Amino acid sequence: MPAIEILGLEKTYMVGFWRKRPKRALYPLSLKVEEGEIFGFLGPNGAGKTTTLKLLMGLVFPTAGSAKILGRDWNDPEVKAQLGFLPEQPYFYDHLTAHELLNYYGQLSGVPAKDRKRRIDEVLTRVGLTDVKGVQLRKFSKGMLQRAGIAQAILHDPKLVFFDEPMSGLDPLGRRDVRDLMEQLKHEGKTVFFSTHILSDAEALCDRVAIIYKGELRGVGAVEDLTSTVQGKIEVIWHGTQIPASLKALGAECHISGDTIRAVLAENQQDAAIDALRREHLRLIALTPLRTSLEAYFVEKLQRAETSAGTMAGKSMGGTV
Amino acid sequence: MTARIVHIASNTFREAVRDRVLYNLIAFALLLSGSAILVGQISIEIERLVVINLGLTAVSLFGIVIAIFIGIGLVSKEIEKRTLYTVLSRPVRRWEFIVGKFFGLAGTLVVNTFFMAIGVFGALLYVAHKLTSSDATILIALYFIVLEFLIICALALLFSSFSTPLLSAVFAFSLFVIGSFAEDLRGFAGMAHGLTRWLATGAAYAVPNFSAFNVINLVAHGHAPSSQLILQNTLYALFYAGMALSGAVLIFERRNLK
Numbered sequence: 001m002p003a004i005e006i007l008g009l010e011k012t013y014m015v016g017f018w019r020k021r022p023k024r025a026l027y028p029l030s031l032k033v034e035e036g037e038i039f040g041f042l043g044p045n046g047a048g049k050t051t052t053l054k055l056l057m058g059l060v061f062p063t064a065g066s067a068k069i070l071g072r073d074w075n076d077p078e079v080k081a082q083l084g085f086l087p088e089q090p091y092f093y094d095h096l097t098a099h100e101l102l103n104y105y106g107q108l109s110g111v112p113a114k115d116r117k118r119r120i121d122e123v124l125t126r127v128g129l130t131d132v133k134g135v136q137l138r139k140f141s142k143g144m145l146q147r148a149g150i151a152q153a154i155l156h157d158p159k160l161v162f163f164d165e166p167m168s169g170l171d172p173l174g175r176r177d178v179r180d181l182m183e184q185l186k187h188e189g190k191t192v193f194f195s196t197h198i199l200s201d202a203e204a205l206c207d208r209v210a211i212i213y214k215g216e217l218r219g220v221g222a223v224e225d226l227t228s229t230v231q232g233k234i235e236v237i238w239h240g241t242q243i244p245a246s247l248k249a250l251g252a253e254c255h256i257s258g259d260t261i262r263a264v265l266a267e268n269q270q271d272a273a274i275d276a277l278r279r280e281h282l283r284l285i286a287l288t289p290l291r292t293s294l295e296a297y298f299v300e301k302l303q304r305a306e307t308s309a310g311t312m313a314g315k316s317m318g319g320t321v
Numbered sequence: 322m323t324a325r326i327v328h329i330a331s332n333t334f335r336e337a338v339r340d341r342v343l344y345n346l347i348a349f350a351l352l353l354s355g356s357a358i359l360v361g362q363i364s365i366e367i368e369r370l371v372v373i374n375l376g377l378t379a380v381s382l383f384g385i386v387i388a389i390f391i392g393i394g395l396v397s398k399e400i401e402k403r404t405l406y407t408v409l410s411r412p413v414r415r416w417e418f419i420v421g422k423f424f425g426l427a428g429t430l431v432v433n434t435f436f437m438a439i440g441v442f443g444a445l446l447y448v449a450h451k452l453t454s455s456d457a458t459i460l461i462a463l464y465f466i467v468l469e470f471l472i473i474c475a476l477a478l479l480f481s482s483f484s485t486p487l488l489s490a491v492f493a494f495s496l497f498v499i500g501s502f503a504e505d506l507r508g509f510a511g512m513a514h515g516l517t518r519w520l521a522t523g524a525a526y527a528v529p530n531f532s533a534f535n536v537i538n539l540v541a542h543g544h545a546p547s548s549q550l551i552l553q554n555t556l557y558a559l560f561y562a563g564m565a566l567s568g569a570v571l572i573f574e575r576r577n578l579k
Contacts, residue, residue, distance in 0.1 A: 013579075054578065058409065061577060077412045087406040089403075091403050092407070104332050107324070107328040
């Protein structure tokens with residue numbers, strides 16, 4: 001059973017003074033997220049990631065389509081007891097302390113009073129806010145608010161967690177902590193759906209990703225599959241500071257970094273490259289097929305979308321002349 | 322369901338209290354005590370009348386200002402600051418949120434009124450040196466003031482569910498002012514003719530009739546409002562607040578939280 005099954009979800013806002021001009025925020029979106037996976041929802045700013053999350057959370061209403069969450073209708077209030085949600089750049093009741101905030105959310109989520117205090121202490125420890133649990137949120141930094149936001153999202157031990165840009169506002173250490181936390185959640189058997197435009201985070205964490213751009217789904221698949229396109233090239237890394245002339249002759253693109261050198265060359269020159277390194281008595285560190293990075297895949301998808309939009313616009317203009 | 326409404330109401334109450342709303346009560350009590358001493362010196366024989374009039378009018382006005390000031394931001398602030406997102410992504414229904422907010426604000430105003438009433442009775446005791454059984458009628462006037470607050474709370478919430486805080490404040494305060502002259506508006510409607518009569522009558526009955534709740538002068542003279550008026554005002558306030566609250570729920574249930 002998929003954890004999330006989105007069925008043709010679509011959102012059009014009516015804009016303008018008289019609200020008569022339609023503006024499409026999300027084209028019909030169909031997507032499945034399996035239980036227990038970390039799913040990355042990627043796209044540049046304004047792509048429709050937050051709109052999709054708001055639709056799934058019931059914060060905005062769809063123009064068409066529906067979804068099933070944990071096998072049940074998404075409008076079923078009981079489903080929400082199994083969900084955790086961290087909005088983008090969260091802001092909380094600043095008159096409350098971190099402990100009071102979590103207690104309030106625990107009450108709303110139906111966490112029994114006898115378990116609540118223990119759960120609050122656990123999640124505060126988990127996000128590193130134990131020392132400031134009695135401090136009002138108005139005194140929290142952006143990073144601390146983000147941590148409080150993560151704490152409230154996992155407080156009630158949900159089966160499915162939605163994070164909207166969870167790394168935003170965090171320093172490198174904070175980002176690492178969030179990555180660790182997401183991996184822990186996966187190990188606990190939870191499903192994590194997170195939106196981001198930071199591709200390195202997605203590449204490091206996700207089992208599968210979907211790419212959305214201008215409200216339209218542009219690609220979806222396992223990170224390994226998306227990045228497995230071998231470009232007919234290999235990457236050779238060896239220990240040294242000098243590039244042998246024989247390697248240069250093979251047409252290798254070389255980059256020296258400290259006492260290691262990285263060269264990219266055609267796949268059919270692999271043996272020649274190894275022979276050249278042997279002759280020069282250089283120590284080979286790695287030899288791998290060159291794979292497409294998630295970033296390259298992402299950029300290519302976006303460029304293709306742009307080109308297609310340009311062609312459509314051109315055709316449309318041509319038709320009207 | 323009930324538990325969630327109670328939790329939302331108590332959080333609203335806590336937010337209002339920590340927003341330093343109650344501090345104005347201390348200032349109010351001090352002001353009232355100070356003016357009571359002054360009044361005692363300049364108004365011979367009618368000290369009691371002036372203190373009750375001054376005190377209850379101040380309770381009413383301060384309460385209305387607090388109700389509008391807090392009420393208009395109850396929903397819009399939560400949307401603007403996105404605190405609502407983490408509430409509605411839980412098993413909380415939208416109507417529970419609105420009703421919880423209403424009870425939270427109403428609770429804040431009841432507590433405010435309680436403390437302000439202590440100030441009024443304190444001032445009265447200071448100028449009259451004793452409280453008589455007829456002073457109990459002040460409690461009825463205070464009850465009517467609380468009923469007014471319930472209507473204003475519901476209206477502020479209604480406007481807050483679809484409008485900006487500034488416009489909500491303008492709408493709510495305008496309705497309070499017009500509603501205070503509802504009897505005059507009904508009188509005008511009775512004298513008008515044709516379309517004007519229809520429009521004036523419609524407006525007179527659509528706006529909340531706050532003039533029926535103003536018994537301050539009556540109790541200041543030691544007269545008790547009739548039990549029929551008490552029943553009538555209670556039912557009217559509950560009906561009007563209920564309608565306004567239902568309107569707020571209907572609008573909020575359909576609203577996209579962009």
